[in-house]
Amino acid sequence: MTELLTAVSIGAGNGSVYALLALGFVIIYKAMAVISFAQPAFMLSGAVLVSYLSPKVGFVAGVVLGTLAIAVVALVVERIAIRPMVGRAVFVIAIITIGVDIVVRVVAGAFVGINPRNIGDPWGLQVITIGGVQVQHRHLAAFLVAGVVVAALFAFFRFTRIGLAMRATALDQEAAMAQGVDVGRVFAVSWALAGGLAAIAGVFASAGNPIDQNLWIIALTALPVIILGGLDSLGGAVIAGLAIGVVEAVVSTYHSTWFPFLETNTGDIAPYLLMLLVLLVRPQGLFGTKEVERV
Amino acid sequence: MSTTTDRPQTEAVPAARPRRRWGRPMLYTSYAQEMALLNTRAKQLGVLAVIAVAAYLPLTLEDDILNLLGTGLVLAVGAIGLNLLIGYAGQVSLGHAFFVGIGAYTAAVLAGDPDGRYLGFGVSEAVVWIPVAGVVAALFGMVVAPLATRLRGLYLAIVTLGLVFIGQYFFAEWRDLSGGPGIGREAAVPVVLGQDLTRDGAYTEEQKLFWLFLAVLVVMALLGRNVARSRVGRAFAAVRDRDIAAGVMGVDLGRYKLIAFTISSFFAGVCGSLLYAASGQFSPEQFGLLLSVQFIAMVLIGGVATISGSIMGALLIAMLPRLASELPSFLPFVSSRPNEHPNVFEVELGLYGALIVAFLLFEPRGLYGIWLRIRTYWKSFPFSY
Secondary structure, three states, rough: HHHHHHHHHHHHHHHHHHHHHHHHHHHHHHHHHOOOOHHHHHHHHHHHHHHHHHHHHHHHHHHHHHHHHHHHHHHHHHHHHHHOOOOOHHHHHHHHHHHHHHHHHHHHOOOOOOOOOOOOOOOOOOEEEEEEEEEHHHHHHHHOOOOHHHHHHHHHHOOOOHHHHHHHHOOHHHHHHOOOOHHHHHHHHHHHHHHHHHHHHHHOOOOOOOHHHHHHHHHHHHHHHHHHHHOOHHHHHHHHHHHHHHHHHHHHHHHHHOOOOOOHHHHOOOOHHHHHHHHHHHHOOOOOOOOOOOO | OHHHHHHHHHHHHHHOOOOOOOOOOOOOOHHHHOOOOOOOOOHHHHHHHHHHHHHHHOOOOOHHHHHHHHHHHHHHHHHHHHHHHHHOOOOOOHHHHHHHHHHHHHHHHHHOOOOOOOOOOOOOEHHHHHHHHHHHHHHHHHHHHHHHHHHHHHHHHHHHHHHHHHHHHHHHHHHHHOOOOOOOOOOOOOOEEEEEEOOOOOOHHHHHHHHHHHHHHHHHHHHHHHHHHOOHHHHHHHHHHHHHHHHOOOOOHHHHHHHHHHHHHHHHHHHHHHOOOOOOOHHHHOOOOOHHHHHHHHHHHEEEOOHHHHHHHHHHHHHHHHHHHHHHHHOOOOEEOOOOEHHHHHHHHHHHHHHHHHHHHHOOOOOHHHHHHHHHHHHOOOOOO
């Protein structure tokens, strides 16, 4: 039982990271109906940037500054590479984001360097014991911060003017334009939000370990998350993120008991298998809107 | 529309076979003429000339460049397959690397030494294992295809991406097959009609492999072109342009998506079976996301829905490492050492991304589009404006 709860605590920590990343994907999808494959690069560059900032200005200020900076980078990328393509086939824009991802990742990777870089987080690998279960500080912190960020995000969509504009654009782009919503600004804000969320996710994904060039691979796990939750559901992204995190951690923990004949840990592919299973039953994901085909 | 009526027509045509008029290259007097494999005299001569030059290249070029170009020719086979799927049938797949891997392992197992460390059946004849690798990959494609009938667009892209990860896991896990991650196993040695092509004889290994790759590419390109211009190709285009409308017109969507995946995987399998013939060794990590993205880059840089474009794109991507390694002599700030930044490896990877973005922004029809412009310029000379 303790083993299971430990696995769940790890899963909730990792799942929070997935949820933050997935929210970025969903925000962009809702605005432009495009999946941005550039999120992994923003995540890596966020972590790298914070690792440079935090020794100078402290960890918390470093994270805030890093998040804002990556949001600005995402804005610039949207302006240069994505905006000229609006109206073209969705697939073409998605491929452009793959290209952007590769370029940004190479640039960010060049700053990782040979010496191990830490983001300077205060948690390290310390644990607290809650009811006999050892919970790592960094997982607890990720869970709490993700909770705050998600709450703030939902409040932003609910109560601000631009949040309303974003919801209107997601519902019907042309009708929103007719009502005077600046759709270009909605695109820009969506990309900035997604970039910022990816940067925060990058910080928590690399907490406790030195930053690795391959950090971006974690971000790909957010893809099964958005499919599982439904591409256009913000709540679905959060729930599916936590669910995939927990499933992955539990499978990793019990791998040797469940699959003694497999040497490599099955935890890594569990998200993808779960995604396939759900898609066979519900092609639109758990909370997504069913696609209506009009002739 | 034409599918129901073209049968009686084609029976009536042979009575008075329409002939091409001399001096009127663009005048077609029948549908069959327009859809012919090489529908103008210039194309007929041009293709023959290109093949002749390509066949002559091994006698003049250095071995290391031949090696690169040969890899490009093999990659072109895979790129044609992906172009049939993405360009013609409109089904976005990020899973091409998986099918290439299936082909590579099938060939390696068939040709492998039965007494060796890894699985092998000792069928060394390439004429046998190249098509079998294609067929096995095609069978896997058939298994995956039903997903495509349920999913569209980006959902399909992400699911096929999952396929790459799951495939990589099983390649790495099945050590008898693959030798395990980081170690790998020997690739299939191409033995054509009893001749081991990797032994230097009257011609070197690189020259013989190049001719083999060229022959395979010509056959596969012909196959791809024929798929594209036939009834199946027209159905693909209809599915791509508007699948609901195609369904209403009587195109069986499920069937044609199945055909698209199967054919594309067949090409991928053939590509995989030969891809590591030159290096002789491959490991499971090679069939990752990067390979899939490289194939997509070939299709997009070459030209969507063109066979010749796929070949051009594949050759460009294959030459990219070489081009990047030449950079330090032109741009002094690019280092050739991996511990300095920016170095050639970063530049190479960055170039993939930059080329994809640049082509999609400025030349959406790819290298084929550039060729089209040059052709139009000279065709309408001196009124080319």
